[in-house]
Each structure stands twice: as structure tokens, then as C-alpha cells.
Amino acid sequence: MSANNNQDKRLFLLDAYALIYRSYFAFIKNPRYNSKGLNTSAMLGFTNTLEQLLNKENPTHLAVVFDVHAPTFRHEMYEAYKATREEMPEDLRKAIPWVRKIIEAYHIPILEKEGFEADDVIGTLAKKAEKEGYQTYMMTPDKDYAQLVSENIFMYKPGRGGNEVEIWGIPEVQENFEVQTPDQVIDILALMGDTADNIPGCPGVGPKTAMKLISAYHSVDGLYEHIDELKGKQKENLVEHEAQVRLSRKLAEIIQDVPVEFDESKLVMDEPNWQKLQEIFNELEFRSLSQKLAPPQPQVQQQLSFEQGTLFGEAQPAATAPTRRDDLAHIENTPHEYYLVENAMQRASLRAELSVQEEFCFDTETTGLDTHTAELVCLSFSFRKGEAYCVTLPENREEALRVVQEFRLVFGDENIRKVGQNIKYDILMLKQYDVEVNGTLYDTMIAHYLIQPELRHNLDYLCETYLGYQKVETVSLLGKKGKSQLTMRQVPLEQMKEYACEDADLTLQLKQVIDPELDKTGVRPVFEEIEMPLIPVLADMEATGVSLNTRELDAYAKVLREQIVTLEQEIKELAGEKFNLSSPKQLGPILFEKLKIDTNAKKTKTKQYSTSEEVLAKLVDKHPIVGKILEFRGLKKLLSTYVEALPQLVDAKTGKIHTSYNQAIAATGRLSSTNPNLQNIPIRDENGREIRKAFTASDENHLFLSADYSQIELRIMAALSKDPHMLEAFRNNQDIHAITASKIYKVPLEEVTSDMRRKAKTANFGIIYGISAFGLSDRLNISRSEAKELIDGYFENFSRVKQYMDECIKVARDHGYVETIKGRRRYLNDINSANAVVRGVAERNAINAPIQGSAADIIKLAMINIWNELRQRKLQAKMLLQVHDELNFDVPKEELDEVKQIVKEQMEGAVDIGLPLTIEMNAAPNWLEAH
DNA sequence: GCGATGGA
DNA sequence: TCCATCGC
Numbered sequence: 001m002s003a004n005n006n007q008d009k010r011l012f013l014l015d016a017y018a019l020i021y022r023s024y025f026a027f028i029k030n031p032r033y034n035s036k037g038l039n040t041s042a043m044l045g046f047t048n049t050l051e052q053l054l055n056k057e058n059p060t061h062l063a064v065v066f067d068v069h070a071p072t073f074r075h076e077m078y079e080a081y082k083a084t085r086e087e088m089p090e091d092l093r094k095a096i097p098w099v100r101k102i103i104e105a106y107h108i109p110i111l112e113k114e115g116f117e118a119d120d121v122i123g124t125l126a127k128k129a130e131k132e133g134y135q136t137y138m139m140t141p142d143k144d145y146a147q148l149v150s151e152n153i154f155m156y157k158p159g160r161g162g163n164e165v166e167i168w169g170i171p172e173v174q175e176n177f178e179v180q181t182p183d184q185v186i187d188i189l190a191l192m193g194d195t196a197d198n199i200p201g202c203p204g205v206g207p208k209t210a211m212k213l214i215s216a217y218h219s220v221d222g223l224y225e226h227i228d229e230l231k232g233k234q235k236e237n238l239v240e241h242e243a244q245v246r247l248s249r250k251l252a253e254i255i256q257d258v259p260v261e262f263d264e265s266k267l268v269m270d271e272p273n274w275q276k277l278q279e280i281f282n283e284l285e286f287r288s289l290s291q292k293l294a295p296p297q298p299q300v301q302q303q304l305s306f307e308q309g310t311l312f313g314e315a316q317p318a319a320t321a322p323t324r325r326d327d328l329a330h331i332e333n334t335p336h337e338y339y340l341v342e343n344a345m346q347r348a349s350l351r352a353e354l355s356v357q358e359e360f361c362f363d364t365e366t367t368g369l370d371t372h373t374a375e376l377v378c379l380s381f382s383f384r385k386g387e388a389y390c391v392t393l394p395e396n397r398e399e400a401l402r403v404v405q406e407f408r409l410v411f412g413d414e415n416i417r418k419v420g421q422n423i424k425y426d427i428l429m430l431k432q433y434d435v436e437v438n439g440t441l442y443d444t445m446i447a448h449y450l451i452q453p454e455l456r457h458n459l460d461y462l463c464e465t466y467l468g469y470q471k472v473e474t475v476s477l478l479g480k481k482g483k484s485q486l487t488m489r490q491v492p493l494e495q496m497k498e499y500a501c502e503d504a505d506l507t508l509q510l511k512q513v514i515d516p517e518l519d520k521t522g523v524r525p526v527f528e529e530i531e532m533p534l535i536p537v538l539a540d541m542e543a544t545g546v547s548l549n550t551r552e553l554d555a556y557a558k559v560l561r562e563q564i565v566t567l568e569q570e571i572k573e574l575a576g577e578k579f580n581l582s583s584p585k586q587l588g589p590i591l592f593e594k595l596k597i598d599t600n601a602k603k604t605k606t607k608q609y610s611t612s613e614e615v616l617a618k619l620v621d622k623h624p625i626v627g628k629i630l631e632f633r634g635l636k637k638l639l640s641t642y643v644e645a646l647p648q649l650v651d652a653k654t655g656k657i658h659t660s661y662n663q664a665i666a667a668t669g670r671l672s673s674t675n676p677n678l679q680n681i682p683i684r685d686e687n688g689r690e691i692r693k694a695f696t697a698s699d700e701n702h703l704f705l706s707a708d709y710s711q712i713e714l715r716i717m718a719a720l721s722k723d724p725h726m727l728e729a730f731r732n733n734q735d736i737h738a739i740t741a742s743k744i745y746k747v748p749l750e751e752v753t754s755d756m757r758r759k760a761k762t763a764n765f766g767i768i769y770g771i772s773a774f775g776l777s778d779r780l781n782i783s784r785s786e787a788k789e790l791i792d793g794y795f796e797n798f799s800r801v802k803q804y805m806d807e808c809i810k811v812a813r814d815h816g817y818v819e820t821i822k823g824r825r826r827y828l829n830d831i832n833s834a835n836a837v838v839r840g841v842a843e844r845n846a847i848n849a850p851i852q853g854s855a856a857d858i859i860k861l862a863m864i865n866i867w868n869e870l871r872q873r874k875l876q877a878k879m880l881l882q883v884h885d886e887l888n889f890d891v892p893k894e895e896l897d898e899v900k901q902i903v904k905e906q907m908e909g910a911v912d913i914g915l916p917l918t919i920e921m922n923a924a925p926n927w928l929e930a931h
Numbered sequence: 932g933c934g935a936t937g938g939a
Numbered sequence: 940t941c942c943a944t945c946g947c
Binding site for chain 1: 947
């Protein structure tokens with residue numbers, strides 16, 4: 001719907017704060033940031049709304065109205081007014097001056113009046129304009145404005161989530177509020193109240209009742225004149241709260257006599273300051289809006305012929321209507337040439353083209369997400385913008401294999417760079433079809449991970465922010481997640497082609513846009529020297545998999561189950577009742593209310609009793625049940641997460657466990673492991689060790705070789721801070737935790753007790769993991785003052801460490817980011833936050849990120865070098881697992897000496913940080929004995 | 932401190 | 940969705 005436009009006096013009044021709030025929260029799940037870490041959601045949303053208005057409605061007069069932050073007459077009337085409204089988020093507050101700058105650049109007048117709110121100003125102006133013969137459109141999502149609507153005054157509600165704009169005239173107000181005249185909206189609001197504005201209304205009266213009462217009695221006054229006609233609770237409530245209702249009516253009424261002047265000459269639409277706008281958009285990095293400012297180019301519309309439901313059966317049950325943002329380009333309004341490649345001849349000509357490219361982008365569509373069980377459905381390729389090819393594959397595996405094999409040469413060509421989004425997945429899929437991918441790799445997901453580690457890196461998001469383009473949504477093809485979701489096989493061919501080709505085309509386009517950012521952010525060396533060469537290494541590790549002794553685990557499961565049952569009985573006896581002791585919700589009241597183990601028990605955010613390990617560990621002496629619960633929990637976790645789960649993840653084809661490494665999750669640069677997570681296999685307690693034992697070498701002719709860096713993070717901290725005491729300790733290969741204890745507690749090394757060492761060790765780790773004094777006291781079960789003394793003692797003795805930490809924070813404040821030794825960046829947007837807690841987190845990250853991130857850089861380099869060396873020497877040994885500072889291998893016995901030498905050399909020599917990096921290494925039949 | 936997983 | 944627990 002478009003506003004009536006046979007008028008030359010069409011005034012639009014925008015409620016600035018309401019629109020800004022709405023814009024900000026519209027992006028709350030997927031906030032936009034520019035590279036400086038500024039949250040630009042509000043600016044982007046507001047500008048888009050404004051652009052749509054200008055393009056669609058062509059206003060003759062226009063103004064934006066702001067509230068002034070001073071107590072208004074409503075506060076004087078009712079002090080709680082708007083008190084429940086949460087304080088404005090910091091990001092949003094920072095956005096306001098930007099929005100003002102944008103409005104000024106558009107040459108749109110800003111109106112505000114101290115002591116009055118935007119709705120009062122807008123109401124007054126609308127009425128004045130009406131007298132001058134204007135049609136006024138009040139642009140706001142706030143329904144309170146309905147009371148102002150008249151013949152010539154309309155509400156203009158911006159569209160939400162792809163919906164059309166709604167324009168409310170008198171009929172719409174009558175319909176939505178079930179009133180006869182718009183001013184009765186005030187009476188409705190007076191009765192039902194408004195939580196956002198903290199207008200109290202009458203308790204027990206919601207929208208439905210309010211509408212019913214007003215339609216019967218026409219107004220609040222009318223209602224109270226006939227109050228005796230009502231009865232029961234409703235009447236009681238209304239009588240009791242009459243004063244409150246009448247006050248509410250005053251609060252809800254928008255006043256129309258604000259002392260503002262209606263000067264139409266100042267509100268006339270003007271041409272924007274294009275240059276200024278361009279500057280602002282550049283700074284905010286609004287790429288698609290910037291493009292719109294460029295001189296308009298004729299859009300070539302390409303008509304696509306979809307032949308849905310003809311060749312491929314009926315329509316698609318899962319298909320969902322697309323929800324599009326209308327400020328973005330998409331497949332239907334963007335020229336493109338996407339081709340199906342279905343027969344041998346077409347494939348041959350595609351191969352010929354691919355073979356002469358310097359680089360091409362490819363993507364695979366499959367029947368699932370697990371590379372070990374999924375099948376390829378098609379391959380798509382792109383090497384020119386807007387052009388892509390989709391090679392369809394037969395359902396029969398043998399036939400499909402033959403077709404995929406045809407592309408073996410181009411994929412294997414060392415001289416062709418391969419571009420992809422999460423390319424490790426595609427490499428693993430092709431591996432299942434005996435195709436190796438060689439040549440330089442370029443993964444757009446990882447590129448973006450290095451440019452903006454904290455944000456999301458999925459293709460949809462990247463296309464929207466960098467290309468101003470909205471991809472075809474996966475749900476519109478396959479339907480929602482769940483049972484009824486289709487696989488790519490069931491999607492009609494033409495649709496699949498459009499989707500698959502779009503992926504390849506856009507990934508290639510994305511590469512062109514994102515690539516310069518690698519230089520701007522200085523992460524190109526990490527990208528080219530670490531992350532890209534690591535991809536084939538990880539793919540190889542994932543494909544190799546690790547052997548698991550399932551028989552041993554099954555036997556252990558039985559033992560565990562028996563222990564658990566016994567414990568469960570004992571606990572229930574002690575508690576005196578049956579309950580589900582895996583449920584903290586049920587356990588809490590039993591411990592703290594029935595057994596009264598602790599009279600002032602800690603509670604969680606959601607008002608439940610906290611029954612966490614650390615809480616219970618402190619109460620272990622109070623009641624025998626506590627220890628048993630802890631033991632029960634530990635065993636149960638072990639059983640469900642590992643002993644029972646792992647054997648089920650053994651791959652039927654290979655008989656091994658294949659984890660999957662994610663290279664673009666952890667903001668510090670570490671890898672993460674899923675499906676299963678092999679980076680958290682128990683080690684510390686006795687029970688857990690059985691599980692490590694089940695990870696074995698591939699057979700009796702092989703050994704499980706485990707190598708881990710000793711104290712790599714503390715060594716890095718010593719190197720980065722150049723603290724003389726630390727450096728000395730490491731150069732002399734001394735026990736760093738004991739040395740730390742001896743310094744902090746001012747005792748000779750020989751007199752350090754195990755408790756002192758333990759505390760010093762925790763302090764060391766505290767620094768590495770960036771925990772606060774609060775966290776340290778919690779972890780060591782000591783008071784906060786003792787924790788603070790510990791930390792103070794630490795800094796006194798390792799003053800360069802303290803100095804280094806302060807420097808990290810300063811660097812973060814000055815530049816907005818910190819770096820690892822290899823130039824991997826982490827941005828710390830909150831480093832200047834006014835909120836001390838938020839700022840504290842950022843400060844600890846500023847210290848921790850260079851240390852943890854550098855360790856990640858180092859082990860990744862070692863992995864690449866070892867992998868290359870093993871390959872070059874044509875050794876059979878295989879790298880199996882990475883656990884942050886540890887590498888594990890499956891080594892044929894006869895290769896052991898050679899492999900050990902390679903591993904030691906490459907791990908210790910990965911980089912020179914100015915002090916020795918040492919490793920510990922061991923070979924055994926299984927992981928437990930090797931570690 | 933982060934990341935992954937299982938259970939209610 | 941939250942809570943608890945494993946690893947580094």
C-alpha cells in the first residue's frame with residue numbers, strides 16, 4: 001500500500017527514537033558491525049527505512065522529531081513514568097549521534113522541544129499542518145499515535161520483516177481498536193495501560209476488556225458514570241483504581257498544543273548532500289547503500305524460466321515462501337547465467353574451460369552434513385562473476401563416481417587455485433569419491449574469520465554484508481529442519497541448479513571483495529602461511545580417524561552402570577525419598593530445604609539452588625550425601641558422554657572415530673572439535689583414564705605417539721613480557737610453578753609446600769585463561785582478599801608480566817585490537833565500555849588472546865610442517881588428533897625413531913620466540929600410556 | 932577464559 | 940533453554 005499521492009502538500013513526520021529502537025532490535029540476533037567494531041545496526045536500519053520512504057512516497061515536506069532528554073510534564077505528573085523501560089544499550093546510545101549526522105546529510109530538518117516528547121511535537125505539528133491543507137503521515141511503529149488520526153492525518157507504520165508498510169487512516173484505527181473515533185484510543189490505553197511507557201492502566205483489564213468497555217460507554221468518563229451497571233471483580237478493580245485510570249488517561253493523551261512553530265518553508269524536501277552521505281556510509285561500511293548513491297545504472301532484468309512441477313513431479317512440499325529484505329539484491333532481480341551440465345559433452349567442455357583458469361570456485365551439494373555418510377548430488381563451479389555451472393550426478397553411486405572422476409585432473413591441478421566457502425567440507429566429500437584437491441586454497445569463511453573473528457562467517461551473512469545480496473534461503477528449498485526436511489536429491493533440478501550455482505558464483509564474488517580486507521587487517525600472512533595450508537592437514541586427519549577399542553569400553557560401561565546403580569540407591573536412602581538426581585531442579589530443594597546442608601545456599605540466575613561442582617565440593621564434609629552425589633555425577637557424565645556415546649560414532653566403513661575440526665569458531669585462533677569432541681577426553685581423574693585407554697594405535701604393528709608442548713603458554717608469556725625471572729626459569733628448565741610459589745610466598749625453593757605450589761599454579765593458569773581475582777578465589781576456594789594478595793604478590797615478583805599486561809590493554813584501547821606473534825588479530829570492542837564488568841572481560845581477553853593465540857599459531861605451523869615432512873619422506877605414519885598443545889600420531893613401529901625425530905624437530909622449531917620450546921613425547925599401544 | 936556435549 | 944562438566 002502506498003500513501004495517497006494526488007497532493008502537493010504531503011508532510012512526513014518521523015518519530016526518531018521509536019524508529020531507531022526498532023531498527024536496532026531488528027538486528028539484535030545478527031547485529032551489524034563495521035571493521036572498527038562499531039555496532040551499526042541502528043544506523044543501517046534507520047537509513048534503510050528512510051530510503052524506502054523517500055523512494056516510495058516522494059514526500060514534499062519532511063522532518064525528523066527527537067525526544068529531548070529532560071523530564072517532561074509527564075514525569076512531573078507521575079514519577080514512575082517510563083521507569084520500567086530498560087536503560088538504553090550502550091551500542092544504541094553510541095548510534096544516536098550517527099543517525100543525527102545521517103539525517104543532517106540528507107538535509108532533513110531535526111525538530112525537538114525541551115520538556116516534550118516526540119509524539120507531542122508530532123501531534124501538534126500534524127494538527128497545525130492539517131489547518132494549512134496538508135496531508136500528514138506520522139511515521140512510527142508506536143500504536144499510541146492512533147489517537148491523532150483524522151481525515152488528513154495518517155499513521156505510517158514501517159514494514160516489518162519484509163511486510164508491507166501499513167497506513168492507518170480512520171477506518172483502520174476503528175478496526176484495530178474497535179472504536180468509533182480515534183480519540184477513544186486514549187480511553188482504551190488509559191484502561192489497558194502500556195508497559196513500555198509504564199502507563200499503569202487498570203489491573204485485570206487488558207486490550208480485549210478495554211475495547212469492550214469503551215465500545216459500550218464511549219469513554220473513561222462515560223464508564224465511570226455507568227459504573228453501577230458493571231459487577232463482580234471487574235467493577236471492584238475499576239472502582240478501586242479510578243484515580244490511577246484517570247491519571248493513565250492523562251499520561252496516554254498526546255498533547256496538541258506544544259509551543260512549536262509550524263514553518264512549512266523549513267520542512268520542504270531538499271536534495272541531500274551526496275558527498276557527505278557517501279563519506280558517512282563509507283565510514284560505517286554500508287556497501288550496498290554506498291552503491292546506490294553511485295550514478296544509477298540501467299538494470300538488466302533477466303527473465304528466468306522455471307519449469308516447476310513438470311518434469312520432476314508435483315510441487316515441492318517443503319518449499320517455503322522467501323522472506324526477503326527489500327534493500328538487498330537477490331536472485332530474481334540480479335542478472336545471472338547459471339547452467340546445468342548434464343551430459344558427457346557438456347562436462348567435457350566445462351572441464352576444458354576449468355583447466356585453463358588460474359582459479360575457480362567450487363561447491364558441492366550433498367544429501368547430508370556428515371561427510372562420511374552423505375552422497376554428492378551435484379558439483380557447482382564458477383570462474384566469472386555472475387556465471388556458474390552445475391554438474392548433476394546420478395543417484396547410483398558407481399555412476400556418480402565415474403562422473404566425479406572426470407574432474408580429477410582439474411581438482412588435482414597444482415597450478416589452479418581453488419576457492420570455496422568452508423572448503424574442507426568439499427575436499428572431504430571429494431575424498432569419498434577418490435578425488436584429491438591440490439593447488440593453493442582460498443576459503444572465504446576462514447578469510448572472514450581472520451578479518452572478524454568474533455562475528456559469524458556463514459555464507460548468507462557474508463553475502464548480505466559484503467555484497468548487499470540475499471541468497472536463496474535454504475529453508476525455501478528444503479523446508480524447516482526436522483523430519484520433513486528434504487534432502488538436496490528431492491529438490492527439482494532447476495531449483496537446485498539456481499541454488500548450487502548461486503553458492504559458487506557468490507563465493508567467488510565474495511572472495512574479490514573480502515581479499516583486500518586481508519591486507520587492511522594485516523592477516524594475510526596468517527591466512528596464507530597458516531590457515532590455508534592447514535586445511536589439507538585437517539582434512540587428512542579427519543579422514544584417517546582414530547581407532548577405538550569398543551570391546552573394552554563396553555565392558556567398562558557395565559562396571560560403571562553397576563557403580564551408578566549402587567550410588568543411586570545409597571543417595572536415595574540418605575535423602576529419604578525417590579527423585580531424579582540428574583535434575584538439579586529436584587536436587588536443590590532436597591539438599592538445601594530438606595537436609596538443610598547449607599542455610600544460605602547460592603542461587604543461580606533463574607532462582608534455582610546452585611548445585612554445581614564448586615558449590616558442592618565445599619559442602620562435602622557437611623553430609624555424606626554430597627560426596628556421593630559428586631561421584632554419581634562424575635560417573636554419569638563419563639558414561640553418557642564418552643563410554644556409551646563414543647562406540648556409536650565409530651564409522652561403519654572405516655571402523656574408526658572421525659572427529660571434525662572447526663577452524664573458524666574460537667576467537668583466539670584455537671581449533672575446536674565436534675562429532676565427537678575429542679579435545680575433552682578425560683585425563684585427570686582415575687575413572688576417566690579408562691576412556692583414554694580405549695583410544696589405541698591402529699593395530700599391533702603400530703604405536704600411539706603423543707607429543708605435547710610443556711608450558712607453551714607460560715613460555716609465550718615469558719617471551720612476550722621478557723620477564724627476567726620467568727625467562728631464567730625456563731632457560732634452566734626449572735619447575736615454573738614451584739619457582740612462582742617460592743617468589744610469591746618468599747620462601748626458598750626447597751620449602752615450597754604442595755599447597756603453595758598448587759596455588760601458584762592456579763595463579764599462572766589464571767593469567768593464561770584471563771580469569772579475574774573473583775574467578776581465582778572461586779577456583780582455589782580462598783577468600784577474595786587472599787586471592788588479591790596472591791595476585792599482588794605475583795605482580796611484585798614478576799613486574800614485567802604486570803607491565804606486559806598493562807601494555808596489552810593499552811594496545812587494545814589505542815588500536816581496538818591485539819595481535820599474536822603471527823599477526824592474528826582479536827578485536828576488543830568493549831575495551832572502552834563504560835560498564836566495568838564488560839570492560840573487565842575485554843581487558844582480560846586483551847591479555848589472554850595474544851598468549852593463547854600465539855600458542856595456536858605455533859602448533860598449527862608445527863602440524864603443517866610435520867604433515868609435509870611425513871609426506872615427502874613417504875612415511876606411513878599418520879597425524880590423528882590435535883588437543884591445543886598436543887599432537888597424536890599413529891606410527892608403524894619401524895618408523896618410530898624417524899617420526900619421533902621429525903615431530904620433535906618441527907614442534908620445537910616451529911618458531912623462534914627467544915627461548916626454547918620443549919616437548920614431551922611418548923609412544924605406547926594406547927593414548928593413556930603414551931600421554 | 933573458551934568450546935562441545937548430554938540431560939531435564 | 941539452562942545447567943553441569945570435560946578439556947586446554
